[in-house]
Amino acid sequence: MNVYEAVFAVYLAALNLIAFAAMGADKRRAQAGKWRISERTLFLLAFLFGGVGGTAGMLVFRHKTKHWYFALFFPLLAIAETVLAAYIFIWL
Numbered sequence: 001m002n003v004y005e006a007v008f009a010v011y012l013a014a015l016n017l018i019a020f021a022a023m024g025a026d027k028r029r030a031q032a033g034k035w036r037i038s039e040r041t042l043f044l045l046a047f048l049f050g051g052v053g054g055t056a057g058m059l060v061f062r063h064k065t066k067h068w069y070f071a072l073f074f075p076l077l078a079i080a081e082t083v084l085a086a087y088i089f090i091w092l
Contacts, residue, residue, distance in 0.1 A: 005089060012085060016053030019045040023057025023064070030063070039064075043073070049085075051077030 001009070022045055026037040042064070046054040055078040057063065064070040 001089075008085075008088060012049055012081075015045065015048060015050040016056075019050030019053035020057040020060075023054060024061050027061040027063040039070075042070075046074055046077045049081050051075075051079075051081040054078070
């Protein structure tokens with residue numbers, strides 16, 4: 001693993017952890033009736049390679065699962081992220 005792959009791996013881990021935590025925080029805020037994290041921000045985190053963490057957070061916290069666009073696009077982003085990361089780590 002070269003230095004670029006290591007940096008990308010740390011980026012992936014950090015962003016997926018942030019996306020997971022954001023789903024949990026938004027769920028807690030929704031239950032408490034407090035200020036929420038915008039759907040745009042949640043999607044941005046997933047789009048910037050946090051799809052796996054966002055999908056895991058959605059399932060673990062049972063948050064946004066009834067919104068068809070989250071239920072469809074978060075797993076698709078997770079798959080795309082995984083395929084692209086595999087390509088980068090295996091073939092580049």
